[in-house]
Amino acid sequence: MNREVIEAVKAEFGEGIVHAVDRRERRVVLTVRKEILHDLCLFLRDRLGFDHLTSITAVDRSRRVTGMRERQLLYYNDFKMVYHVWSYEKKTLVEVRTVLERDDPVVATVTDVWSSANWQEREAYDLMGIRFDGHKDLRRLLLPEWWEGHPLRKDYDLSPGTWFLPEEEPEEFPLDVQKPVFPLDLSLPKKVKKKEVSEMILRIGPVHPGNHGPWLINVKLDGEIIVDIDPQIGYIHRGLEKIAENRTWTQYLPVSDRYCWLTAASNNLSYVLAVEDVLDVTPPPRAQYLRTIALELNRLASHLLWLAAMGIDLGNLSGFFYPFREREWMLDLLEYMSGNRLNYNYGRFGGVIFDVDDKFVEKAKKTMKIFRPRLEEYRDLFEGSRIWKVRTQGVGVISAKDAKDLGVTGPVLRSTGVKADARKDDPYAAYPEIDFEIPTRKEGDVYASYEVRMDEMRIASEIIDQCLDNLPKGPVQMDLGRIEPVGEGISRIEEPRGEIATYVIGDGGDRPYRVRVKCAEYINVSALAHMARGYKIADLIAIIGGLDPCLGGIDR
Amino acid sequence: MNAVRTPVIFARKDELLEIAEDEEKRKSFLAKMRRPLEYVVNWGVKSSLWMYAFGLACCSIEMMAFGAARWDSDRYGIIARGTPRQSDLMIVGGAVTYQMAPRMKRLYDQMAQPRYVIAMGECAINGGPFWDSYSVVKGTDKVIPVDVVVPGCPANPEALFDGIIKLQEKILKGELAR
Amino acid sequence: MIRRRVHGGLYAEDMERLYHGPLPYLIMLIGAGLTVAILTGTGLALSYVAGLAPEGFWENPWVRGAVGAVLWALVVAVGGLYLTLVERKFMARVQVRYGPNRWGPYGILQPIADAIKLLRKEDIIPEAADPLVMRFAPIIAFAPSFVLFAAVPWTESYVASTMDIGVLFIVAVTALTPIGVLMAGWGPNNKYNLLGAMRFAAQELAYEIPLVLAMIGPIAAAQSLNGVAIVEAQRGTWLGLIPRWNIFPQFLGAIIFFVAFMAETGRIPFDIPDAEGEIVHGFTAEYSGMKFVLLLLIEYVHLIAGAALFVVLFMGGYLGPAPINPFAWFALKLLLVILFMMLIRAVWFRVRIDQIMTLGWKILLPAALFNIGFIGIYLAVTV
Numbered sequence A: 001m002n003r004e005v006i007e008a009v010k011a012e013f014g015e016g017i018v019h020a021v022d023r024r025e026r027r028v029v030l031t032v033r034k035e036i037l038h039d040l041c042l043f044l045r046d047r048l049g050f051d052h053l054t055s056i057t058a059v060d061r062s063r064r065v066t067g068m069r070e071r072q073l074l075y076y077n078d079f080k081m082v083y084h085v086w087s088y089e090k091k092t093l094v095e096v097r098t099v100l101e102r103d104d105p106v107v108a109t110v111t112d113v114w115s116s117a118n119w120q121e122r123e124a125y126d127l128m129g130i131r132f133d134g135h136k137d138l139r140r141l142l143l144p145e146w147w148e149g150h151p152l153r154k155d156y157d158l159s160p161g162t163w164f165l166p167e168e169e170p171e172e173f174p175l176d177v178q179k180p181v182f183p184l185d186l187s188l189p190k191k192v193k194k195k196e197v198s199e200m201i202l203r204i205g206p207v208h209p210g211n212h213g214p215w216l217i218n219v220k221l222d223g224e225i226i227v228d229i230d231p232q233i234g235y236i237h238r239g240l241e242k243i244a245e246n247r248t249w250t251q252y253l254p255v256s257d258r259y260c261w262l263t264a265a266s267n268n269l270s271y272v273l274a275v276e277d278v279l280d281v282t283p284p285p286r287a288q289y290l291r292t293i294a295l296e297l298n299r300l301a302s303h304l305l306w307l308a309a310m311g312i313d314l315g316n317l318s319g320f321f322y323p324f325r326e327r328e329w330m331l332d333l334l335e336y337m338s339g340n341r342l343n344y345n346y347g348r349f350g351g352v353i354f355d356v357d358d359k360f361v362e363k364a365k366k367t368m369k370i371f372r373p374r375l376e377e378y379r380d381l382f383e384g385s386r387i388w389k390v391r392t393q394g395v396g397v398i399s400a401k402d403a404k405d406l407g408v409t410g411p412v413l414r415s416t417g418v419k420a421d422a423r424k425d426d427p428y429a430a431y432p433e434i435d436f437e438i439p440t441r442k443e444g445d446v447y448a449s450y451e452v453r454m455d456e457m458r459i460a461s462e463i464i465d466q467c468l469d470n471l472p473k474g475p476v477q478m479d480l481g482r483i484e485p486v487g488e489g490i491s492r493i494e495e496p497r498g499e500i501a502t503y504v505i506g507d508g509g510d511r512p513y514r515v516r517v518k519c520a521e522y523i524n525v526s527a528l529a530h531m532a533r534g535y536k537i538a539d540l541i542a543i544i545g546g547l548d549p550c551l552g553g554i555d556r
Numbered sequence B: 001m002n003a004v005r006t007p008v009i010f011a012r013k014d015e016l017l018e019i020a021e022d023e024e025k026r027k028s029f030l031a032k033m034r035r036p037l038e039y040v041v042n043w044g045v046k047s048s049l050w051m052y053a054f055g056l057a058c059c060s061i062e063m064m065a066f067g068a069a070r071w072d073s074d075r076y077g078i079i080a081r082g083t084p085r086q087s088d089l090m091i092v093g094g095a096v097t098y099q100m101a102p103r104m105k106r107l108y109d110q111m112a113q114p115r116y117v118i119a120m121g122e123c124a125i126n127g128g129p130f131w132d133s134y135s136v137v138k139g140t141d142k143v144i145p146v147d148v149v150v151p152g153c154p155a156n157p158e159a160l161f162d163g164i165i166k167l168q169e170k171i172l173k174g175e176l177a178r
Numbered sequence C: 001m002i003r004r005r006v007h008g009g010l011y012a013e014d015m016e017r018l019y020h021g022p023l024p025y026l027i028m029l030i031g032a033g034l035t036v037a038i039l040t041g042t043g044l045a046l047s048y049v050a051g052l053a054p055e056g057f058w059e060n061p062w063v064r065g066a067v068g069a070v071l072w073a074l075v076v077a078v079g080g081l082y083l084t085l086v087e088r089k090f091m092a093r094v095q096v097r098y099g100p101n102r103w104g105p106y107g108i109l110q111p112i113a114d115a116i117k118l119l120r121k122e123d124i125i126p127e128a129a130d131p132l133v134m135r136f137a138p139i140i141a142f143a144p145s146f147v148l149f150a151a152v153p154w155t156e157s158y159v160a161s162t163m164d165i166g167v168l169f170i171v172a173v174t175a176l177t178p179i180g181v182l183m184a185g186w187g188p189n190n191k192y193n194l195l196g197a198m199r200f201a202a203q204e205l206a207y208e209i210p211l212v213l214a215m216i217g218p219i220a221a222a223q224s225l226n227g228v229a230i231v232e233a234q235r236g237t238w239l240g241l242i243p244r245w246n247i248f249p250q251f252l253g254a255i256i257f258f259v260a261f262m263a264e265t266g267r268i269p270f271d272i273p274d275a276e277g278e279i280v281h282g283f284t285a286e287y288s289g290m291k292f293v294l295l296l297l298i299e300y301v302h303l304i305a306g307a308a309l310f311v312v313l314f315m316g317g318y319l320g321p322a323p324i325n326p327f328a329w330f331a332l333k334l335l336l337v338i339l340f341m342m343l344i345r346a347v348w349f350r351v352r353i354d355q356i357m358t359l360g361w362k363i364l365l366p367a368a369l370f371n372i373g374f375i376g377i378y379l380a381v382t383v
């Protein structure tokens, strides 16, 4: 498959392709000239079927200010743009690289190719200062408007003076609320009638019980009907990608847990796998199985919390407490494995940190046995209520084509009928050896994504059972010694909300040169405007709940 | 790992000196006569701390667990209110960014007296794992006064209960809550 | 291998035992029994005290009004407060947790602590607010829901005012509450308050009509608007077994009435005026301290009043076999209805506003009209 892609691209663009590398199974790297980038992207999408933009990364390739033992070789004093594109059909990830000049970093936008590029390009503009030619709405995304400079550039001043809050009264802060802009017409209006509407703008947030975290949703209303939405994020943007450059490879492990706290095991493993991709190592089988168990337990915990949040958002008070009861069991097991309830820090380069004993196996099996009938209880509590169906069926409908275009992944994508799951398509950990199916639905509404998640919970508990039965003996961690990776690595795994991709660059120093992470909910949430348009304002709560946002993953 | 969780009583900055000066006086005064009304009012305030869950990051999930079935904050009369006007206790769980800080200040100002603040987790105490980030405020107490800090990353629900009990002791021992 | 601690060793199987044992339910039953016993005792003591008065003393309407007002002010305030505790405990049991249990045995001091705390709370009037409207709104909203107790017949003789239009009076007075609530929405100059108040008013209007129409059944059966007469009309049994309560022949009417008064109290599944996830507690959002308490109590007073009315109209009021005091019978039935409503609150979802309106205008109203016709035929046949 890789060869096919390379040949097709070379035949079309010839000189424009500088390098084309068949890196490994399912991974192709193309280095191209800046001028052909846009045409290449169109070609990839239309002719070769690369319909999902995984991530856009901007890299500052100049000499770093911090970090020891650098290798001079790698530095060029320019910017590099890296696009990762996945094909649901071919099951191949293409990495497109192109180089921009330092003084005038401009590149053609790809928002017209994949709508999901919108926020990622805004982020690159915000944090790296790259400008995108033809982008309709190039504003800061994660940082407030009054921020100066672009923090991810290597020459950004991080000296202590700028870290600490000035001594003045906090009122001095500009209480800046961006003026909402609704320019990006995705040309997909659903129920909005074309007429003179009397519009009202409602700001929901940044702190609001129905928001699942601090973010501001600017809603443009026509009476009760939503006309457009412009979310403003970044309220807990902690600059994790910059922090990575100031930590050693190992020190960054606990921080990687904290992208999104509900899926800590996946985030952590995503980073670990990316580094292992650079180092080109494969951990021992027992570690693979333990990773799988941790991931699936984490998936259960995350989905249960989603169910609880959904319950309380739609007013069912008991719907909040019951899932939390079972969630505590999952956390107990995870705590037994890793020592922490939330941020497990379980993965290590070449394995996992702790082994488990027989007592764990016994406990986990017992828990899974009790857990599965409990799922039926939830079905009674939720589906048994007509109001739940009335409030979720036919709400937030999204078609498979739009979902792919908007880059939506995870249960929401599967609820539209696309059978896409990185666990099957792009296997990692112990998934190749495990027998499981991928649930899908056709309707694409909130109710369908609820059903997908309920099925996933059952399947996750079955996967854990299989893993426990087949747990191989042996060590759980390789001895890699001190690691100083050189090169690029990408990992793509299925977290409970969809696809998380981590891209790391090592320059041979003891610290990462660049870490870029794209969480699933970040892109899913950017599709909110499309999904909510035309529905009532009260439906917004259900739609947000169905997307399952986790602000840590969105803001990072 | 489970960190050692011993929350400390942390007086408001401006009160610190005053307290140190008046300690002897206060002690003898309180020992001599604790006015019953004061005691009753303080008891009422400490027994019904309605919380405003200012959950920002991971710790907000532990805050939810704190209110959910296994720990059940309702046992102590602690229920979550969605509006700052009706709540007595703001629990800040997570990293406060420069963008969030003014909003937090405003919400704190909207709370009616007597009001208390618990900083939950390392982030809220001093920036925690993100101490060298360009966008994180290094501690809630740079923006609003904090009564009790609960260390941990994340601070477990047990730790939060410990912090709450410390706060209740503080309220009961203190002067008339206002 | 590092040994790690697990919380109190509580694992799935332990949890199973803890949550599904019979003990909590026994305790709940005993609690309910105690409540009924206390209410009975109160009733007996009151009747004893009332008996000490000179002949004809209680016939004076002024005396009845004054004593009734003071008494009910106490009962309603304390009852409303304690209803919050009952609700918290009951919901906690449904939701596999304990509820308040730290302050006093079974948390019985919890409402008192809440009351003290709320009294102590700073009373904020924002700068942008309309101070006069904001100050008076809670009072105007609360007063009618308090007044309507005047016409509720707790027993044959304990009626603050034996009006001949008793039931109609209750309905008329309830309709005043939305005015106060609308003021509470307007005064603080807050969008959420306003939205909540508008929703409350819309809901109240939509359900007032089915409510009244559903009441026509029992009224027609008793051929009187007087509460006592309505209850007396339900005396006796069918076949010596089934009490002649209106709920049996007029089941449809009872359901309509129940749904409508649930919507009037604004509780889940009809709690859109308060919806926390959507409009942050609606019209109470900006209130703190005692003003908030008054607004909060409206919900609970409405709950008691609605349940009392339901008991009077459909469940035979204070009637019941002799050995138990009529007052206790009334309290028992009241408690049953209230607990049933709490159960519904615990396990149902919230309905969307347009769905609520649809239910009110398109389903309940025709159903209520049909019910009247049905009752008419039924009465013509049987009486």
Ligand code: SF4
Pocket: A258, A343, B057, B058, B059, B060, B093, B094, B095, B120, B121, B122, B123, B124, B128, B129, B152, B153, B154, B155
């Ligand atoms: S203290 Fe730790 S767990 Fe809590 S919010 Fe901060 S990073 Fe997350």
